[in-house]
Amino acid sequence: MTAPDNNHDNTDEKKKSSWLPMATIAVVAIAAGVFAGTRGSGPISSAASDTQALEVVQNKLVSTTIFPDDFKTVPPFSLLTANNQPITESALDGQWTVLFFGFTHCPDICPNTLNEMNGVVSELANGNTTVPQVMFITVDPVRDTVEKMTEYVNYFNTDFVGVSGDLTDITQLTRKLGIVASYTADTNGSDNYSVDHTASMLLIDPQLRVRAKLTPPHKMDTLVADLKTLITHYN
Amino acid sequence: MRKLLLTILLLSGSVSASDLPIVVDPVVNATPPGATVTAGYVTFINESDKTISITDAFSPTIAKVEIHLSTVKDDVAKMEKQDSVQIPSGGTLKFEHGGYHFMLMGLTEPLKENATVDIILTTSAGDILIEMPVKKIGQAKAMHKAMEHTGSTKVVH
Numbered sequence: 001m002t003a004p005d006n007n008h009d010n011t012d013e014k015k016k017s018s019w020l021p022m023a024t025i026a027v028v029a030i031a032a033g034v035f036a037g038t039r040g041s042g043p044i045s046s047a048a049s050d051t052q053a054l055e056v057v058q059n060k061l062v063s064t065t066i067f068p069d070d071f072k073t074v075p076p077f078s079l080l081t082a083n084n085q086p087i088t089e090s091a092l093d094g095q096w097t098v099l100f101f102g103f104t105h106c107p108d109i110c111p112n113t114l115n116e117m118n119g120v121v122s123e124l125a126n127g128n129t130t131v132p133q134v135m136f137i138t139v140d141p142v143r144d145t146v147e148k149m150t151e152y153v154n155y156f157n158t159d160f161v162g163v164s165g166d167l168t169d170i171t172q173l174t175r176k177l178g179i180v181a182s183y184t185a186d187t188n189g190s191d192n193y194s195v196d197h198t199a200s201m202l203l204i205d206p207q208l209r210v211r212a213k214l215t216p217p218h219k220m221d222t223l224v225a226d227l228k229t230l231i232t233h234y235n
Numbered sequence: 236m237r238k239l240l241l242t243i244l245l246l247s248g249s250v251s252a253s254d255l256p257i258v259v260d261p262v263v264n265a266t267p268p269g270a271t272v273t274a275g276y277v278t279f280i281n282e283s284d285k286t287i288s289i290t291d292a293f294s295p296t297i298a299k300v301e302i303h304l305s306t307v308k309d310d311v312a313k314m315e316k317q318d319s320v321q322i323p324s325g326g327t328l329k330f331e332h333g334g335y336h337f338m339l340m341g342l343t344e345p346l347k348e349n350a351t352v353d354i355i356l357t358t359s360a361g362d363i364l365i366e367m368p369v370k371k372i373g374q375a376k377a378m379h380k381a382m383e384h385t386g387s388t389k390v391v392h
């Protein structure tokens with residue numbers, strides 16, 4: 001297990017709604033980081049024109065950060081899915097995937113995200129846009145068995161893919177993808193720990209490249225718009 | 236219809252009813268099979284001249300109920316237990332997705348739609364019993380939208 005998270009700031013109720021602007025600020029900061037160093041005047045190199053093309057798409061996106069072509073590729077992994085079948089990175093091969101991480105002991109953010117995604121895929125299917133597969137990987141495999149994950153995601157949509165596996169294997173994958181998961185110990189030392197985890201979802205292209213980060217709050221309408229923009233851009 | 240949505244009972248006889256917060260749109264998310272936790276949401280309106288603190292939550296049918304705050308900070312989603320929350324005098328406090336929620340823990344079987352969960356709150360103005368209808372995830376939001384359309388937000392208790 002990861003060391004307990006130390007980021008307790010005892011948010012009081014006055015800050016109740018501050019997470020929305022915070023998320024927005026984070027997006028801007030990350031976008032700025034991605035594009036840093038390639039802005040400015042001077043001769044337009046091919047890298048710079050790629051960057052400009054990315055910026056054009058980025059400006060159309062509501063709640064998503066687009067990544068450069070060579071940003072990151074999903075590394076090889078070996079985990080488990082429905083009926084205890086092995087699942088590897090080849091499950092992402094040849095199709096678009098919205099990949100995200102969470103756990104079933106999460107009562108608020110994870111189920112709402114899955115519910116929104118259910119609306120998103122039906123909306124995209126109606127609009128003749130390529131429908132991405134939706135994959136939900138637990139960051140809490142000790143409690144979330146494969147059976148549990150499967151039942152859980154199927155409640156929202158039977159096409160959704162639930163994934164569990166060895167904690168070590170999942171940690172390896174999350175680290176490589178830059179996904180955070182830290183375990184918060186319950187004061188009673190019981191089974192009631194929580195897992196703080198990355199709220200964004202990753203959009204993976206059919207060649208396993210991480211194309212974009214869909215940032216919270218996850219709302220059906222913005223997700224549909226951003227996924228349409230991105231998938232149309234790359235198809 | 237509204238009666239179904241909001242029921243306030245005064246358990247402690249010594250306090251006047253007008254000091255208690257008004258409870259609007261209580262809802263508990265129905266759970267997927269296998270889930271042992273879920274969230275409950277509600278809006279409190281405090282028309283009294285004192286801040287009301289909610290210090291404890293309990294249910295006769297749920298192993299453990301806590302008040303939690305969900306936050307997303309630097310793209311990390313987390314949940315933290317709150318020892319107490321305040322409803323400002325003349326103000327409202329919303330328990331809603333992405334913010335405060337009742338954390339219902341230790342479920343041994345799925346909570347199905349149309350069931351009801353009783354939650355009893357200890358507050359500085361007295362105890363409150365809230366009958367929370369169980370609804371499919373996302374229904375609470377639909378309800379709010381419908382309310383905006385009809386404009387019927389006035390609540391009587």
Ligand SMILES: [Cu+2]
Nearest residue numbers: 107303314338
């Ligand atoms: Cu919670």
